[in-house]
Amino acid sequence: MKDYAIKGRLAVATPQANPTVEAEVRRILPNDVDYCTLRLLSESGDPKTRLIEYLTSLPETIKSQFSGLSVLNLLFGCTASSYLTDEKTEKNVLRLASEALDGAQVITATEAIKQYFNKNNIKKIGILTPYPAWLQQHAEKYWADHGVEVIATERVEIGSDDTYKIYELSTNDARPGLVRLTKEDCDAVLISGTGMPSLRLISELGSTGKKIVSSNYAMTLIGLSYLGLSPKNQKDWFN
Template structure:
């Protein structure tokens, strides 16, 4: 367990929170969205998640399984929490293996690790969402495991929309803009869902969730959920709750 102080007055910058952020190696979206979402007096420090594999599925798996080793790159940098900004890894790695990897990484960081998928689940549950409409830019090989994952978490999936990237390589996600998502929003809004889940940290999503929230229903993206959970952790002054636990 970790006790997080409300304010660390010894810090020149980021007195209210230092967050490590695991960013997939070519992802250009996480840091800009975190910059816009984090409040003043908090700071994010990026750790690039790396894999030498040419296969996008294996890369997503490597990002998570190699985290305890990659965590050593932070050396003596002590963060209040580490935010793992690759949602797809959780769809491809078993819950038990994810929990074991997080525990090993937490021992290196000496701080809690929050996975993007766990943060999304937490935020949806906090807002009493049971029926979700799922939007992602994933090819089928990742979109189908995503649906399986969220059904296993106890959510009823009432609609699925895929933003086409024209490739099985998820690196193509990074060329998307919010305009590419716009044609899919009406189907989500008319789905009868309790709330909306925009999965993936690489597709720009801030304007998308703003549009969905204008309906009066909750909308959660991977990056917004990570920031919300990190801020709740820092502000609480209490020992952390295990976001990676499904109990």
């Protein structure tokens, strides 16, 4: 651990086919913080069931994949799992997951976003997602139920009701919708979902004066803050 994780080692839990979480977390973390990946698994062909199982099976996934590996906290990189799972169930699962990690904190993407909103006094948001319509509805309801006013939405079309198609998207697919949302009367724009690339958009459009936060960015930022650490400077994300 001292050779490659001088200031700490995190765990990053990512959906089984998601290629984006690791790539973005790697760019945000300072060089002296390392991470190990946990793949969230489900054999279900139904996307809703699969997304829920990513969360509800987390304690057993930790036990089978990490086998006692020591980490300082775990970043749970599937925003939609929280949108679809009731809070009582989620709270119990996260407690068991923390126990499986010898007490390490488990930070969901949604919890990180909520903390980011609170720290920055964000009450009104625009939401950009790559979700199918059925999941978009759950996302909007989740934030409304948590006291955040959703004043505008943009959805990147993936041509499918299955979320696997999200992983084929690029920054260029998301840019037009984000540009439109930055012109809305909101405190911030949320790029919801860990599978669609977000960091170039945050870097390029963050100078518009509108706060832009994504699931991956919030999750990593808050995870580092628990360790008293700061993220890598944005200008170094792609150097």
